[in-house]
Each structure stands twice: as C-alpha cells, then as structure tokens.
Amino acid sequence: MIQIAVFSDVHGNLPALEAVLADIGKRGIRQKFCLGDLVDFAPWGNEVIEKIRTLNIPCLMGNHDERIAFDIPVIPLSKHSEEETEARFIAIYHSKKDITEVNKRFLSELPFHLKLNYKVGKKHWNVQLMHSSLASNDMYLYESENDDVFIHMLEESQSDIVVMGHTHLSFKKDFKTKGWAVNCGSVGRSKEENRLASYLILTLDEEQVIPEIVQIVYPVEETVRGIEESGIPDYYAAFLKNEKISAF
Template identity: 85%
Template sequence: MIQIAVFSDVHGNLPALDAVLEDMKKRGIRQKFCLGDLVDFAPWGNEVIEKIRDLNISCLMGNHDERIAFDFPVVPLSKHSEEETEARFIAIDHSKKHISEANKQFLSELPFHLKLNYKIGKKHWNIQLVHSDLSSNDMYLYESENDNVFMDMLKESQSQIIVMGHTHLSFKKSLDHSRWAINCGSVGRSKEENRMASYLILTLDEEKMTPEIIQLNYPTEETVRGIYESGIPDYYANFLKNEKTILS
C-alpha cells in the first residue's frame, strides 16, 4: 500500500498550510504534492513559498503563481462582484510588491503539470496532476462537468486518475470502476461552506485506489488578524469568517 497527499490553493495562508502539513505528518504520509497557487489573499506568501521549497514538496505552477512570477496583468472575471474585483486587484498588487525576487524566480520555474506512476505488484497507477486543466491553469472544472470532459483529459494523459485544484471546491467523481476525476479543494481559501482547510489522500494498492478528502479546522482567527493587519483588503478576512455579506 502507498499513500500520497495532494493539496492546492494555499494562497498565502500559512496557518492553514501548517495545519495540513501537521496532519500529514501525524498520518505518516511522506509522498506530498502541491497543485499550485501559493500566493495572494493572505499575507504569508513568502513564508508559504519558502516552506514548500525547504520541505522539497513537488509543486505545480498555479495561475496566481504565474501572474506573480511574470508580472502578468490582472484581468477581471465576469463571475466576480464589483467588490471582489476591486479587492482582487489590490491583493494581487500586494503580492507583486511583497513577494521577494528569489521567490518569484522559484515560482517561475515550477512545472505546469506532473504525471505520476506508482507500481504496486503488477499494477501500475498513472496519476495526472494539474492545477486546473492539461492546457490551461485557469480553467474552472466543477463536479457538475460532463463526464466526457474528464474522460477526454484522462485519455490525453493516458492516466486512470486526474487530480486538480483551482476552484476551491473539492469533489470525488468516479467515472467507471477504475477511472477518477478528483478535486482536492483548497488549503487556504476554501469556498466550501465550512471554510475548512482541505486536502486529498490517495491510498493505492494492487487492487484499488481509495480517495479521501480531509477537511481540517485551523486557527482561522490568526489568518483573519493577519489580513486585517496587512495591506490585503478586509474582504478576504471576512470571506474566511464566512460572514453573510460574503460573495463567492
């Protein structure tokens, strides 16, 4: 049996990342992979990057990482309210000013996607890791997506399992007896109602793969206070507090 942990979308939330890494440690999980988006929306972008680097955790380049690494312009998204659009511009500008040049260089060198192959007995498990899609790190794919979309991705990557992040909403979707599309959720900016830090454990043996979404409490008040005390808009602190005024 092999267990691997996959997580995504930390978004500068160091207290949430620490909680997730500590849970993995308690479970004895040594194989860890991050699907990107280390920065923006909470004030510990540098610290998050450095922890991922120092722990030698394999990490993909998320759309926010790419934007900060290469100073790409911010494009408004139609799904966002006027309030969130304004807050997003300010938060990303904050990262552009505060992420160190060495950490921007680290982000610029991250791989776009990663394919894993684990052999257990005679069984090969091919697992495709993406931030959001094989060709884009900014594609929103939800559980409601037609199964054929995920089946096409698996066919293109020649994998049985594809794991993604980006939407901040976890799901496990069995496409048939051996193929899966899974979203590991978000560590640092969950859009699920409970706002808990989420990550994925895949348990592999010769006969089957078992996916488990882990959701953890963490000291949210520490992150909220850190945002309030930074130049990041209060919008993101209020989001984590899950106040009724929050827009998704």
Template identity: 80%
Template sequence: MINRMDMIQIAVFSDVHGNLPALNAVLEDMEKRGIQQKFCLGDLVDFAPWGNEVTEKITHLNIPCLMGNHDERIAFNIPVVPLSKHSQEETEARFIAIDHSKQHITKENKRFLSTLPFHLKLNYKVGKKHWNIQLVHSSLSSNDTYLYESENDEVFTAMLKESRSDVVVMGHTHLSFKKSFENNKWAINCGSVGRSKEENRLASYLVLTMSEEQIIPEIIQIAYPLEETVHAIEESGIPNYYADFLRNEQALML
C-alpha cells in the first residue's frame, strides 16, 4: 500500500462536449477523492447545450485545458467536413449540432477556446523519481487522429519515445483504455466525460497515482443525471440524434 504522504494523484478528463451534468458529477467525484490537480484534454463544446457553461466552469476553476478538435473548429469557424465513418443521419445531425455551438458560443468563451494549448507536458518529482506525463487531445501531431486500443503497440511506444515521457494520456475517441509497456510506461485513453461511446454511457476520467516506484492508472466511470442532459438536448436546437445516442436504447434492449 502506498502512503499518501509518498504519492501524488492527478485527474485527467476529456471530451465534455457541452454536457454540464456529466462534468459536475465527475468534478464532484474528484473532490470526494481529494484530488486537487485536474487537467482537461479538450473538446468542451458541441452535442449538448451547455458549451458556454462548461467553458466558464473550466475557466472559473482554473483547470488547465488543451484545444480539442471541436474547440478549434468553434474558435476559428473551421468548416465541418463529412466523415466517411458517419452515417447519413449522423452527418446531418453533426452539421446542425456544430452550427448550434457556433451560434450560441459567447465572444469571451470563443476567445478562450482560441488560446488553448495543443499539448501539455507535466513533470512530477516523487522522492528521487521524476515522472514525465504527456497530455494530448488525440496524438502528438494532430488533435483529430483516432488512436484505439487495437493499434499496434509500436504506435504508442513511438509516442512515448518522441515525447520522452513515461505516460501519454489522450482522449478524442470517447473509448477508454490502458496499455502498459516495459519500464512502467503507459499509453492511456481517459475516455469521455460527456459523450461516452462505451456501452454503459458512464462519464469516464483517469486518476494517475504516482509513487517513487511506480505509476498506477485507474479509469473511473460514474453515473450522472443522464436524463437531464437528454431532455435539455431535446428542448434545444440540437438534433435528438444526440439524445438517443446517450440513452443508447439499442444497447439497453440487448
């Protein structure tokens, strides 16, 4: 067992996507665990109606945050490009949902999104050991690259080597995973707070516990008032596609 005096804990989360009830639940859980240092990997906006409130909560709490691909799109009015992996229904819903964010984001919040950093490198000293933690939204070279657990190990070990880090933490895919390598190296996806693609649709985030000897990563998944988010989507100008997605009714029938 690690003595709490000889360890450091941080929390990393990503992909809130305007889902304020999910963010509140995750932050409350972090507080219950006594985790003071929190980091966000981006994508504060799109797909749920609280993009402004989520952004303002991040700024009010002074949580360091990266620029996700959705944040960049809203901040700089980047055109939406259809993706081959999306169905026609999702493609049409995506255009409307992102336009909803562009229409409703405040100037102040848009300016904040435009100033977010692309990467963040952390160094923690525990005893005589220095741990290097590389935070990215999706990869070192892009904030819109889809890296899944099924990728070859070489993809992740190359990221660890290039960043000279012990741990690379990413988001973007909305699917959490942990991959361990030699010499206590890790590649981790912390999942999504507000738009999980995992069957349970729970809000996910990562806790990293660092001691002098090792790093222990834990993916935390918690429930939140999902129906509150669903109803808010249905009452907004955001397509009901995203409410149905959160309900995941097809999975519930299996």
C-alpha cells in the first residue's frame, strides 16, 4: 500500500498550511504534492513559498502563481461582485509588490502538469495532477460538470485518477472502470460552508485507488488577524470568518 497527500490553493495562508502539513505528518505520509496557487489573499505568500521550497514539495503553477511570476494584468471576472472585484485588485497588487524576486523566479519555473506512476505489487497506477485542467490552469470545473468532461481528461491523460484544485470546492467522482476525478479543495481559502482546510489522501493498493478528502481545523483567527494587520482588504478576513459578504 502507498499513500500520497495532495493539496492546493494555499493562497498565502501559512497557519492553514502548517496545520495541513502537521496532519499529514501525524499520519506518516511522506509523499506530498501541491497543485499550486501559493500566493494572494493572505499575508504570508513569501513564507508559504519558502516552506514549499525548503521541504522540497513538488508543486504546480497555479493561475495566481503565474500572474505574480510574470506580472500578468488583473482582469475583472464577471462572477465577482463589485466589492470582491475591488478587493481582488488590491490583494493581487499587494502580492506583486510583496513577493521577492527570488520567490517570483521559483514560481515562474513551476511545472504545469505532473503525471505520477506508482507500482503496487503487479499493478501500475497512473495519477494525473493539474491545477485546474489539462488545457488551462484557470478553468473552473465543478462537481456539476458533465461527466464526459472528466472522462475525456482521464482518457486523454491515460490515467486512473485525475486530481485538481482551483475551485476551492472538493469533490470525488467515481467513474468505475474509467477511473476517478477528484478535487482536493483548498488549504487556505475554502469556499465550502465550513471553511476548513482541505486536502486529499490517495491510498493505492494492488486492487484499488481510495481517495479521501480530509478537512481540518486551523487557527483561522490568526489568519484573520494577519490579514487585518496587512495591506490586504478585510474582505478576505470576513470571508474566512464566513461573515456575510457579497457573492463570490
């Protein structure tokens, strides 16, 4: 049996990342992978990057990482309220100023996809990791998406399981003989009602793949305080506290 942990969308939330890494460590899981979006919306972007670098955790390039690494302009999104649009511009501009050149270079060199192959007994398992999809790191694929979209991704990547993040909403879809599609949720900016830090454990044995979404408590008040004491809009503190804010 092999176990791997996959997490995504830390978004500068160091207390949440540390809680997730501690939980993974307590379980004795040594294989760890990150699907990207290390920066924006909480004040520890540099510290998060440096922890991923120091621990040598393989990490993909999320859309926020790409924007900060290459100074890509921020474009308003139609799904955002006027309040969130304004907050988003300020928060991302804060990262563009705050992230060090060394860390921007690290982000610029991250891979786009990562395909893993594990051998358990006589069985080989192919695991496709991506930030949001095979074609883009900025495509929103929710659980409600047509099953054919995920089945095509499994077939295109020739994988037994595809794992993604980006939407900040976890799900598991079992397509039986065709494989699994899993979203591991978000470590640092969950959009789920409980706002807990979320990650995925994959258990591989000779017979099957078992995906488990793990959601854990972290000191959200520490993150809230950090946001309120930084140049990041309080919008993101209210979001983590699950207070009433404009639709996201």
